[in-house]
Structure formats: C-alpha cells, structure tokens
Amino acid sequence: MANATATPTTNAPRTFHPEMPTKALKVTPAPTPSPAQEEVIQTKWHRDATLKPIDQDKAQESRLAMRREWASLNLRQEWADTDFMRGHLKVAGVKVGASTEPATVQRMKARLRAIGIHSPEVQEAIGMPLSRFLEVNPGLPLWAALALVLESTGRFTPEWFMADAE
Numbered sequence: 001m002a003n004a005t006a007t008p009t010t011n012a013p014r015t016f017h018p019e020m021p022t023k024a025l026k027v028t029p030a031p032t033p034s035p036a037q038e039e040v041i042q043t044k045w046h047r048d049a050t051l052k053p054i055d056q057d058k059a060q061e062s063r064l065a066m067r068r069e070w071a072s073l074n075l076r077q078e079w080a081d082t083d084f085m086r087g088h089l090k091v092a093g094v095k096v097g098a099s100t101e102p103a104t105v106q107r108m109k110a111r112l113r114a115i116g117i118h119s120p121e122v123q124e125a126i127g128m129p130l131s132r133f134l135e136v137n138p139g140l141p142l143w144a145a146l147a148l149v150l151e152s153t154g155r156f157t158p159e160w161f162m163a164d165a166e
Contacts, residue, residue: 070100075141085147087158092150096143103145105131111146117153125152 077099079085089096092115101107108130112122119130126133126149134145150156
C-alpha cells in the first residue's frame with residue numbers, strides 16, 4: 001500500500017524533442033598567450049615568496065628577553081582587591097599574556113577596542129585621556145590598568161560581586 005502523505009510524482013520523464021530548432025551558440029575562442037607574455041607572468045614574484053621563514057628559536061628567545069625586561073621594571077603586582085580586578089578582566093574576556101607586561105596606550109586601546117570600548121567612553125569613564133591616566137598612574141601593569149578602566153566603565157562587573165552587594 002502506498003503512503004497517502006507522499007507527494008505525487010509524474011511517471012513521464014522529460015524528453016528532448018529533436019524536431020525543435022536549436023540556436024547555434026557563438027563562442028569566441030580564447031586568445032592564446034604569446035610565449036613572451038607567459039615568461040612575464042612566470043617571472044613575477046608572489047609576496048609569499050619573498051617572506052623569510054620564521055626562526056622559531058629566535059622568536060622564542062626574543063619573547064623571553066622581552067618578558068625578562070618587563071620583570072625588571074618592578075611593576076606593582078600586589079593589590080588589595082586583586083580578585084575583584086581580575087574578575088573584571090574575566091567577565092570582559094580580556095586575557096593578558098604576562099602579568100608583568102607594562103601598560104601602554106597602544107596596547108590598552110587595542111584590548112579595549114577588542115571588547116567594544118572606544119576612546120570617548122574611556123575618557124568619559126576615567127575623566128581624562130588614556131595617555132594622561134597612565135602618566136598619573138605610573139608603574140601599572142597592563143592587567144591592572146585594564147581592570148581599573150573596566151571598573152570605571154561599570155560594564156563588566158563580576159556576578160559574584162553583584163550578588164554580594166545585594
């Protein structure tokens with residue numbers, strides 16, 4: 001017994017009727033390149049062909065040297081509300097590679113833009129431009145400076161803090 005809910009199909013297949021006139025397609029042949037043009041095309045350099053391969057050992061040594069230099073800056077790492085500050089970073093989804101990385105305007109703007117906070121909002125929240133904020137607060141590591149700005153915007157307050165405040 002056939003399924004009553006199935007859609008009906010036609011038994012007659014589509015056919016081609018040879019008596020119908022067909023139009024001849026006018027196709028222009030593709031031009032063949034001359035050998036001189038082919039040489040020019042093959043001699044052009046691709047940008048990837050000029051890139052030097054990355055020396056992984058050299059890159060790692062450079063990163064380690066940078067981290068050693070940051071560690072020698074003796075940036076303030078002890079804060080009374082470290083958990084609260086790191087909570088802001090976690091809620092915002094900001095990851096800072098090294099806790100010893102110093103705060104710079106360029107790095108802060110890049111990290112803040114990545115989470116949707118732009119300079120006018122930052123300036124309104126902290127009451128001064130970001131460059132002035134870093135001048136007034138020397139010795140801040142990047143994670144602490146970002147946490148202070150996030151706290152002042154009020155957009156990324158950790159849930160556990162909000163639950164304790166109620």
